[in-house]
Amino acid sequence: MGESLKDRVALVTGAVGGIGQAISMVLAQEGASVGLNYLVEPDEYAQEFLKEFTEHGYNGRLYKADVSRYQDTTHMIEKVIKDFGKVDILVNNAGITMDKTLKKMAVEQWEKVIAVDLSSVFNCSKALIEHMLDRSYGRIISISSVVGQKGNYGQTNYAAAKAAIIGFTKSLALETAKKGITVNAVAPGFVRTAMTEQMPKDVLQKIVDSVPVGRMAEPWEVARAVLFLADEKSSYMTGQVLSVNGGLYM
Ligand code: NAP
Numbered sequence: 113m114g115e116s117l118k119d120r121v122a123l124v125t126g127a128v129g130g131i132g133q134a135i136s137m138v139l140a141q142e143g144a145s146v147g148l149n150y151l152v153e154p155d156e157y158a159q160e161f162l163k164e165f166t167e168h169g170y171n172g173r174l175y176k177a178d179v180s181r182y183q184d185t186t187h188m189i190e191k192v193i194k195d196f197g198k199v200d201i202l203v204n205n206a207g208i209t210m211d212k213t214l215k216k217m218a219v220e221q222w223e224k225v226i227a228v229d230l231s232s233v234f235n236c237s238k239a240l241i242e243h244m245l246d247r248s249y250g251r252i253i254s255i256s257s258v259v260g261q262k263g264n265y266g267q268t269n270y271a272a273a274k275a276a277i278i279g280f281t282k283s284l285a286l287e288t289a290k291k292g293i294t295v296n297a298v299a300p301g302f303v304r305t306a307m308t309e310q311m312p313k314d315v316l317q318k319i320v321d322s323v324p325v326g327r328m329a330e331p332w333e334v335a336r337a338v339l340f341l342a343d344e345k346s347s348y349m350t351g352q353v354l355s356v357n358g359g360l361y362m
Pocket residue numbers: 125126127128129130131132149150151152153154177178179180204205206207208228255256257258299300301302303304305306307308
């Protein structure tokens with residue numbers, strides 16, 4: 113176990129699955145205490161993950177909340193601050209896809225993806241920003257996507273949300289640059305998680321064939337980029353988008 117995040121407290125949204133799980137483990141490995149947010153994952157599975165987490169010697173607690181809803185988010189963040197005393201690192205990771213071409217996309221599919229993938233970033237950041245400003249310290253890291261940078265067939269909703277995260281990140285970075293807070297995004301390419309498992313095998317294979325590295329990413333490879341940005345010493349890096357895409361988009 114490292115000590116680069118000793119005495120730091122992180123909140124990771126969508127922490128009980130895929131990339132969020134890897135991020136939580138990597139931050140905890142470096143000594144951070146981690147608030148583990150989840151929503152629809154079965155409670156037993158979340159408890160099992162927490163058990164595994166604590167068996168590794170990591171310090172974490174589960175927080176069930178819908179981060180697409182502002183009130184739920186503020187309640188969760190109040191609880192995290194009460195339990196751990198503070199939040200130093202926010203990782204906006206929760207996200208969903210509801211793929212359809214625009215012609216076939218229902219209004220609900222647009223609204224739901226924007227709410228979960230984009231409004232959650234506003235909700236968590238807004239609920240924590242005063243706390244971070246008061247303490248003159250913060251690391252805000254949001255998970256965007258290569259799809260937000262280059263677009264993708266059948267993902268107007270998802271691409272719009274992920275591109276908007278980049279604009280949000282750059283703007284908030286400007287607002288907080290002199291206050292000890294850094295705000296950055298990580299833009300993964302295609303990562304082996306439940307999200308990509310839903311994709312048709314032939315579509316996925318075509319994408320993998322076009323990745324210069326020749327394979328999908330593993331969740332821990334994205335988590336490494338988050339860890340870098342979460343470090344106190346990454347203090348001169350703000351308003352940036354760190355791509356972890358195997359060379360898919362340069
Ligand atoms: P995943 O395994 O499906 O994880 C998504 C997580 O988001 C789940 O743990 C889910 O938790 C959580 N979540 C969904 N709606 C939520 C809500 N309303 N409130 C709280 N949590 C919610 O997918 P993943 O691949 O790890 O994705 C993680 C992030 O990376 C997402 O933002 C995704 O867009 C982004 N990303 C993924 C890829 C990829 O190829 N996989 C590529 C680029 C970017 P519950 O199951 O408990 O609801």
